[in-house]
Amino acid sequence: MGNVSIFKGNRALFLNSDGFEHIDGRLNIYVDATPEGSVTAPVGSIANDRTNAIIYYKQSGAGNTGWVPFAGAVPVMKYQGAIAVNTDFPLIADVQNGWFYTISANVTDNAGAMYTNTGQSFTTGQEICWNGASWTLITDENEYRYFGTVANAEAATGQDAWICYVEETETFYRYEAAGAGYTDDNEGVLSTGDGGNTRWIAISGRFNFKNIRDWATGQVYAIDDLTINNSTIYRCNTGHTAGATFAGDIANWDLLYAEELASVYGYLAAEEIDGAGNAIDTDISLYTVSASTYTRPVNITATNRNNAVVRIRIAHVDGAIGAVANEDYLDYDIEMQPYESKEITIKGMEAADTILVRSDTTDVNFIAEGQEFSSDGAKRLAAVTVVADTNTALYVATGNVDEIEIVACNKDSVNSANIRIALIDGALGTWADEHNLRYEEILLKNESVHYSFDRRSLRNTHTIGVRSTNANVNFIFYGKEL
Numbered sequence: 281m282g283n284v285s286i287f288k289g290n291r292a293l294f295l296n297s298d299g300f301e302h303i304d305g306r307l308n309i310y311v312d313a314t315p316e317g318s319v320t321a322p323v324g325s326i327a328n329d330r331t332n333a334i335i336y337y338k339q340s341g342a343g344n345t346g347w348v349p350f351a352g353a354v355p356v357m358k359y360q361g362a363i364a365v366n367t368d369f370p371l372i373a374d375v376q377n378g379w380f381y382t383i384s385a386n387v388t389d390n391a392g393a394m395y396t397n398t399g400q401s402f403t404t405g406q407e408i409c410w411n412g413a414s415w416t417l418i419t420d421e422n423e424y425r426y427f428g429t430v431a432n433a434e435a436a437t438g439q440d441a442w443i444c445y446v447e448e449t450e451t452f453y454r455y456e457a458a459g460a461g462y463t464d465d466n467e468g469v470l471s472t473g474d475g476g477n478t479r480w481i482a483i484s485g486r487f488n489f490k491n492i493r494d495w496a497t498g499q500v501y502a503i504d505d506l507t508i509n510n511s512t513i514y515r516c517n518t519g520h521t522a523g524a525t526f527a528g529d530i531a532n533w534d535l536l537y538a539e540e541l542a543s544v545y546g547y548l549a550a551e552e553i554d555g556a557g558n559a560i561d562t563d564i565s566l567y568t569v570s571a572s573t574y575t576r577p578v579n580i581t582a583t584n585r586n587n588a589v590v591r592i593r594i595a596h597v598d599g600a601i602g603a604v605a606n607e608d609y610l611d612y613d614i615e616m617q618p619y620e621s622k623e624i625t626i627k628g629m630e631a632a633d634t635i636l637v638r639s640d641t642t643d644v645n646f647i648a649e650g651q652e653f654s655s656d657g658a659k660r661l662a663a664v665t666v667v668a669d670t671n672t673a674l675y676v677a678t679g680n681v682d683e684i685e686i687v688a689c690n691k692d693s694v695n696s697a698n699i700r701i702a703l704i705d706g707a708l709g710t711w712a713d714e715h716n717l718r719y720e721e722i723l724l725k726n727e728s729v730h731y732s733f734d735r736r737s738l739r740n741t742h743t744i745g746v747r748s749t750n751a752n753v754n755f756i757f758y759g760k761e762l
Contacts, residue, residue: 307338308419316347334358335380357409363402366391370410380409380418389415430466433480437473444480446470451485495526507533545651548575555642563593565601566635567648576628576657578650580635584616585643591615593638594646596626596660596756601634607663607754608636611728612691616644624730627658627685627758658683658760662744668751673708675757677738684733685758690723690750697723697750701731704743711745723753 307325311318315327315336325338327347335357340346349357357378363369364385371394388401398414407418425444427433433446438455445452449467456462459479462469468487470480495507495514498521505516509526514533523529549567551558558564569575584590595608610624629635629650637646662675674686690697702715723729738744738759746755 314347315344317344319347320344363387363408367395369395369397372396375410377410377412380407382407430470434464434471435473438478438480443483445485446480449482449486451482451487453480454483455479456481495522495529497522497524501532546649548578548648548650548652550645550647551637552645553637553639553642560642561638561640563595563601563604563636563638564646566637566646568600568634569629569631570652571631572654574628574630574653574655574657574659575633575650576653576659577625578629578635578648579623579625580610580637581621581623581647581649582616582637583621583645583647584619584641585645586641587618588641589615589617590639590641590644592622592640592644593636594624595636596629597634597636598660598663599632599634601636604636605663606665606691607756609689609691609728609754610687610756612689612726613693614726614728624728626660626687626730627683627760628660630656630659633660656761658685658758660756661759661761662757663754664746665754666746666748666751669749670747671708671711672746674744674746674755675738675759676707676744677740677742679740680762681738681759682734682736682762683758683760684736684738686731686733686744686746687728687756687758688723688731688746688748688753689728689756690726690753692725692750692752694725695750695752696725696727697748697753699723699749699753700745700747701755702745703733703736703738704745705739706741706743708743708745711743715745723748723750 307321307327309327310330311327312329312331314329319327320343321338322342323338323340323346327336329336334349336347336349338346339348357380360370360379360381362384363381364387366387366389368387369389369391370379375396383402383404383406386403389396389398391397396410396415400415402408406420408415409418425436425442427436427444427446429448430446433444433453436444438444440455440457442455443452444455453470455472456479458477459469459481460477462479462481464471464479468482472478472480495509500521501507501516502519503516507514507516512535514535516532517534518532520529520532551564551566553560553564566580580594582592582594591613592611593609593613594611595604596610597604597608610626616622635648661681664672664674666672686701688699698720699718700716700720701718702711703717704711704715717733718731744757
């Protein structure tokens, strides 16, 4: 399984093959040697040395030192094996503080007086440690469970606040011991193998938020309660009784999820350069994003229906068509051969952004396709036209940014250009050789190139630097601000 994030209230776990990380940064991980001097973690973290069967606790410091074995009241912990039946528990005469085991089958410690015989019961997947008088539960993999089908989940038992994922519904659920107020619908609410009022309640995924009630005047809300207002999900940050309007109540809520518009990827707009309604050599508005809307990705197709070469322009304008500037061009006077079609795709657009198109000949048409959302995402964040042979800051991050794409467009119809692109871990003035993502790459006359850096992210104060030997080159930066 890949990385998984699980949220409950204002807490979260980020799971991977080496363990998990709490939302506050504390780690609970497996290592193959002592973590002292090699694993950086905050105080309170735990590292399980699988090679030497020792569990370490991060006692002090913010770096990679301060790790100590569990000692004193809780001695060094040593793994002793798996327990499947009651006679696998150790003899009371032999057991030592710190011995710990994995539970490989549901079992009760009741084999008789010769054994630890605490009467405690455990389930498959738990880890337990002897504390001198009884068993202490260390971890419980059952708290986060996986089921392939709804039927499997509804046959399973659980405990309050356990989390499961059901592949059939593509949804995470929370176990609710007192779920009488929820009706099993095999989607947002599932029954459990424990019967009675127990339920699995959807908390994330395909049927996420299905059971959250609309905000209501006079309703009493507690911290971490969820509500819906205008198709947007909010989490309560302060216990209160709702006032007369949600606007007056907004300080008590944190935005959790903005529901996307009921839109699918497809046709957005089309224009024909016919010489009449849309004249040649004239900037034409192909598509403008509506208010409170985000469109991503956006695909533009240009088709030359002539038996002759034509020249076209395509621009992404952050405003009305009359505001087009030199830095806005995605393609500039590029040649299209007879009966040729050309497609370009950009990461996204936001409200009021416009796609401009232009052709020097009739019988050329343009089509825009994409998907409209009400939630923010990747979009145009910056654009510049450079001064020749001068380092220029295209974008300076004020937070984390991913889904990065950079478009370089040479608007010169005679000369090529050599360009550079750099990811600088600081200000533009600190640009050094090791920062270059592209170096002296050639852009032919009227050529545009889209550079996708999806696997890279910017952090706060990082700078995207650009440079060109030709002043007729512009750059556009796309990304998703987190």
